[in-house]
Structure formats: structure tokens, C-alpha cells
Amino acid sequence: MRSVIYINGALIPENEAVISPFNSGFLFGEGLFETIRADNGSPFGLPEHLERMRSGLRQLNLKIPDEFDRITTIIADLLHNNQLLDKSAVIKLICSPTDPGRAISAMTSTSLIIRTTALKLDEIEKRQRGMQALILPWRRNRANPLLKIKSLNYLENRYGLNDARSAGFDEGIFLNQNEELCEGTFSNIFLIRGNDLQTPPLDAGILPGTTRALILQRAQQAGITCQETPLFVNDLKLCDGAFLTSSLMRLAPLAGINQINFNLEKSLPLRHKLLTFFQ
Secondary structure (H helix, E strand, O other): OOOEEEEOOEEEEHHHOOOOOOOHHHHHOOOEEEEEEEEOOEEOOHHHHHHHHHHHHHHOOEOOOOOHHHHHHHHHHHHHHOOOOOOEEEEEEEEEEOOOOOOOOOOEOEEEEEEEEEOOHHHHHHHHOOEEEEEEEEEEOOOOHHHHOOEOOOHHHHHHHHHHHHOOOOEEEEEEOOOEEEEEOOOEEEEEEOOEEEEOOHHHOOOOOHHHHHHHHHHHHOOOOEEEOOOEHHHHHHOOEEEEEEOOOEEEEEEEEOOEEOOHHHHHHHHHHHHHHHO
16 A cells, blocks of 8 residues: 655645655755644644644744645544544644745744654654653753744754663753753653642743643633642652653653652552543
8 A cells, every 4th residue: 555645725645746856844944843643534633733823823923834724634534545534644744835945034834744654653662661761962942933833944853852861861851041941852841749730930931832732721611739839850859750742652751860769650540540631
């Protein structure tokens, strides 16, 4: 079976898919992407992902693609054609300007690419057994407006992840110039203190993760106190545990950060409760 991909109004075989070498997303990382998990044909949190992409397009002064309101239908067609309706799948949405010569301040039309692939559940299950993270050696600028969007210019995150993995860790954690905890290269971070949760605020210089937002909302509804507050490395030594969140892995406990180790059994009851939010 040949997998198909959606590009600007058409489903085409993946091995025939092309983009222009003058595409601004390819040349400059100008554009946005979203990564969404689907289980048995149902994309989780799709409205929240689409709203974040809309917001990012407005911030970059890019036009909402004409077919944006049809994305749900397009995804369903892709999952069907790629025989992923009864599996766990990854959905990737990509938007970038179609006019490479446009002035950066001028509104322009936007291309839309959607790809679906099988989710590697063995990798997700490994992360959910416990991850090791490394605090990355350089600092982020919390005032950078691009940290609030899921930009195609993702090189700092990719570089940080490679740096962490080269040192034998699963994830890299950014600090900002005030030495506050920010986020992982592909995840948001939460600390556990008793039955309470703490997570860095958006103005620490982080992406407003959709899974992070879900945890904040559902935790409050479940009577779990959750604070958005500045956090520092020393807070890691005082907490009972920590976990990372992302759209694909949902929630994965941290077994350790640098030389700070956590007892996974201690936070297990609360983590199990949080996982029910995804059912």
C-alpha cells in the first residue's frame, strides 16, 4: 500500500510529494506546524491544536488557508486511505507562505500540508516507564515572541534534543536567562508536591502546550491544586516527582533530571489520576 499525503487541495502518493525549493518554510523556517495524536480514527484535542495554529498564523501575518475549515474531513480521509483508522497515528499539519518573495509585513496566501503516519507505541511506552532529562547549558530569552508559537524554525529544539541524547538522556530542559525552568525540547514540565502540581508560567518563555492546558483545566475540575509559578532547579530537589507532557506521549514521569532522582512509586497515584483525563 502506498501512503498518501495532502498538499494544497489534493491527496497524492507520498513518494510523489514535492515542495518548491523557494518555499519560505523550507528556506527560513517561516511557518507553523502541529503534531496531533489520533487513536482509532479520533484525533485528540484537534480544536485546541487548530486554534493554536490560527493564533500563530495571525501572529505571523499569514492568511488562514482556504481549506482550514475542512481539516477534520481531510484528516479522516487520510486516516482511511492510509489504513490507520484502527491504530494509533500521528497527524502533522504544516502551514507556510506560498509567495517566497513577499514582504514580511504583507498578508499572503498559505499552503497546507497534512501527513498521517503510524505512532510508534513502543517508544511512547518506554517514555511512560520513566525518562531521564538533562538541563541544557544555554539559556533562552523569555521575551522571544516566537517561543509562543509552534514555528517551523525548530532547530534550537532539535539541537537541544540531540545534545541531550548524545549525553545519554531522553529529553533536554531549557532554562531562561533568569535561571527559571521553561520546558523540554518537545514537552512541557510539571512538578508534583504531595497532591499539588506546579508548572512554569507562559511568560517564562514556553510554548502554550495543548496537553499542558488540558492538565491545568482538568486538574482544577478534579480538585487538584495546580499553580503556574516561576520554578528553579532547586525546586526539583524539593518536589516529590515530576513529569513531562506532549500530544503524543500525553504524560511521562521523570525518573531524574541531571543528578536529581525521583521515586516514581511516590507519585504513581496522582499520575494515574491524571491519565484518566485522556480517556
